[in-house]
Amino acid sequence: MKVLPRLILLAAAGYLIADGFVFKGPVSRWAGSIISPASAPLAARVDGHPITISQLDRALAESLWLDGKTPASLKPEELKAARETALQELIDHELLRLQVKALAAQLPVTPEEINERLRRLVGRFETKGALETAMKTQGIPSEQDLRDRLAARIRQEKFLALRLAPSSRVTDEEAREWFERNQAAVALPERIDARHIFIPTLDHPPEEAKQKLDAALVELTEKKKDFATLARELSEDPATKENGGALGWMTASRLPEDFSVPAFSLEVNKPTLFRTKLGWHLVEVTARQPAGPRTFEQAKPEILNALAALKSRQATEEIRSSLRKSGSGKIEVF
Known part of the structure; x- marks a missing residue:
């Protein structure tokens, strides 16, 4: 895979950062916290909030789907590693949710923002029945509850944007240096x-x-x-x-x-x-x-965005590490 498309993929699937066509799954990637029956088998618990085996299975399936894979297509050791990655992402998501919940008053969300996110979410389902089934599966009893969860998700994105913005700036010099090393990678498809x-x-x-x-x-x-x-x-x-x-x-x-x-x-x-x-x-x-080469000026906006995404991913890992340190006593893995 060429270098620049790989950077663009990071922008689209950046860890903990999601949006529109960046969101990973119909509801579970959008919904924030999920209330599950007390009797459901647990994979982990974060500050008393359960992460169930069924949630983990869904997160794993969605993550693999983005790469064109299924659990059945993996070798046992690959499946084990993929499940562990999916579980750690769910734990990180819950730690992030707790952090943002404490800062909710500083991260306002408008009804218009929620309406737009809901419209995009609904558009990912073929029928209303499919959406309602997904909501029921995720323990979301009503549209209002879904709107509340979408609002929580938007707050998370705003929190991350504020934390990541200073670290994701890219200069023209950095972009040109990357272009000189990777001109073949920016050829137009x-x-x-x-x-x-x-x-x-x-x-x-x-x-x-x-x-x-x-x-x-x-x-x-x-x-x-x-x-x-x-x-x-x-x-x-x-x-x-x-x-x-x-x-x-x-x-x-x-x-x-x-x-x-x-x-x-x-x-x-x-x-x-x-x-x-x-x-x-x-x-x-x-x-x-047809496919063909590009000049630096033609490729510059894309390079700037991709390098910023890479920097954001690195900064996100630092946020993840910080959340883990502050929440280490709250995590139980079964």
């Missing part, structure tokens, strides 16, 4: 410029969503309406619908595989319908650029 009309299966039966986009494709083909008009009328992607469905320039590595594979196989200016786990998409690739 193949990119496409695309737009889409999206109807999720969360709120619509899959066949109904498909029929709407089939009809839209006919209108496009017969030139009754243009793509931008149909996007504004039909798309349920709030980030793109008012902009004609424009997704901008994208690389395959930045997209979910069930979207990138069909999208990158499309011919230019040939709208095509396909389904992902989130719903149905009518996608048109409007331009394509």
Whole structure:
């Protein structure tokens, strides 16, 4: 794997730092503390708060899923190490939660912030039933309880941002030095410029969503309406619908595989319908650029972000060590 993409991966999966497409799982990575039945088998306890075996299993599965793996795909010694890593992350998360809880008054969260986080969370589930099942599994009885937990998570992120900001600054000199050593690593991969009309299966039966986009494709083909008009009328992607469905320039590595594979196989200016786990998409690739080299100025924003993420990860490890020292007497591992 090239060096820069590896740094970018750290930015996306940075330890204890999560957001949007950085969050690791449907609910358990968002929800903060989780109330579990007293009879549930425990993996650990932090200041009296239980971490159950089922929580550990879910955290392990989610972590492996991000790497395209499953528990069954690992050797016994690999599985043991992965479980230990997942458990330590859950313990660290709980220590962080306790620290932030004590500072809640200094880390205000607005209703708008919670609403936006809830909207992103809901969008990760194919149906309302799937979301409700996940909430029940996690011991989250109501939407208000979920909102409270999301607020706690946002406070954690703000706490980390305040602690990490001074340590994550990167100078232009540092960025240029890295570029000179790794010019091959910053070569541009193949990119496409695309737009889409999206109807999720969360709120619509899959066949109904498909029929709407089939009809839209006919209108496009017969030139009754243009793509931008149909996007504004039909798309349920709030980030793109008012902009004609424009997704901008994208690389395959930045997209979910069930979207990138069909999208990158499309011919230019040939709208095509396909389904992902989130719903149905009518996608048109409007331009394509092959892989090629980049200048420092072109790569600079990405290098700055990636190096800042690396510095943040190093600083996060220091925070982790500090939390462990202050909370060492509160941790029981079974």
